[in-house]
Amino acid sequence: MEVRLPEPGDALTGVEMFAGLEPEVRQRVIAAAVPRTYRKGQLLFVENDPGESLIVLRRGAVAVFRTAPTGERAVLSVIRPPDVLGEVSLLDASTRSASAEAIEDCAALALSRGAFMELVHSNPRILDAVMRSLGGLIRRLTEQNADHVFLDLPGRVAKTLVRLAGESQAPMITIELNQSQLAEMAGGSRQSVNQAIGSFASRGWLRTEGRRIVVTDVAALRRRAGMNDR
Numbered sequence: 542m543e544v545r546l547p548e549p550g551d552a553l554t555g556v557e558m559f560a561g562l563e564p565e566v567r568q569r570v571i572a573a574a575v576p577r578t579y580r581k582g583q584l585l586f587v588e589n590d591p592g593e594s595l596i597v598l599r600r601g602a603v604a605v606f607r608t609a610p611t612g613e614r615a616v617l618s619v620i621r622p623p624d625v626l627g628e629v630s631l632l633d634a635s636t637r638s639a640s641a642e643a644i645e646d647c648a649a650l651a652l653s654r655g656a657f658m659e660l661v662h663s664n665p666r667i668l669d670a671v672m673r674s675l676g677g678l679i680r681r682l683t684e685q686n687a688d689h690v691f692l693d694l695p696g697r698v699a700k701t702l703v704r705l706a707g708e709s710q711a712p713m714i715t716i717e718l719n720q721s722q723l724a725e726m727a728g729g730s731r732q733s734v735n736q737a738i739g740s741f742a743s744r745g746w747l748r749t750e751g752r753r754i755v756v757t758d759v760a761a762l763r764r765r766a767g768m769n770d771r
């Protein structure tokens with residue numbers, strides 16, 4: 542029986558795509574990766590840039606978004622450690638499918654396309670994790686599509702807040718997000734998102750504190766978003 546020892550703490554700890562690599566391969570990946578830092582507000586890359594590297598996020602948070610010709614942004618996802626981003630353009634040898642901006646100060650490792658493809662070819666086991674990650678992305682896109690068809694805007698706002706609240710069971714969950722960012726994530730105008738937030742606040746499901754939203758009744762938001770009770 543194969544006994545898998547816990548991975549020692551290193552720069553790839555917790556990153557699902559690299560879990561299960563032999564220790565020496567892991568060390569080669571770390572040696573090939575280039576450390577990068579991004580200040581809050583800095584762009585990591587822009588839609589249609591050439592896809593040159595896979596980014597392993599170690600600290601901070603990154604918003605992945607698309608920009609309409611009017612300049613309006615739609616946030617597709619917020620990436621946090623130990624997630625990776627930038628895999629799509631490496632795998633289809635194309636350009637970046639979306640833009641990415643640091644929404645907190647970030648530390649990351651960048652693995653060049655050449656190093657990543659070499660790793661994939663010499664360690665086909667990594668393809669299991671790559672496929673899981675792509676499967677997860679397709680599943681999220683399917684859900685987002687369904688939400689845009691089946692949920693009204695307040696429902697999408699509620700669902701976005703539930704997602705941001707994560708697994709926390711705390712009676713009050715503070716989300717560091719202003720209403721424009723929430724509008725970009727829920728896919729609506731700022732004004733209609735403000736109305737939804739106002740109506741949730743009047744029902745006692747949350748309150749706003751400057752740039753923060755304090756969720757006080759996540760179960761009610763889950764119900765409003767049509768999600769199953771836990």
Ligand SMILES: Nc1ncnc2c1ncn2[C@@H]1O[C@@H]2COP(=O)(O)O[C@H]2[C@H]1O
Nearest residue numbers: 605617618626627628629630637638639
């Ligand atoms: N809808 C989405 N949800 C989450 N992440 C995405 C989405 N679309 C693109 N990405 C990520 O954002 C990255 C943009 O650059 P890439 O196309 O190289 O790889 C992409 C994925 O890592």
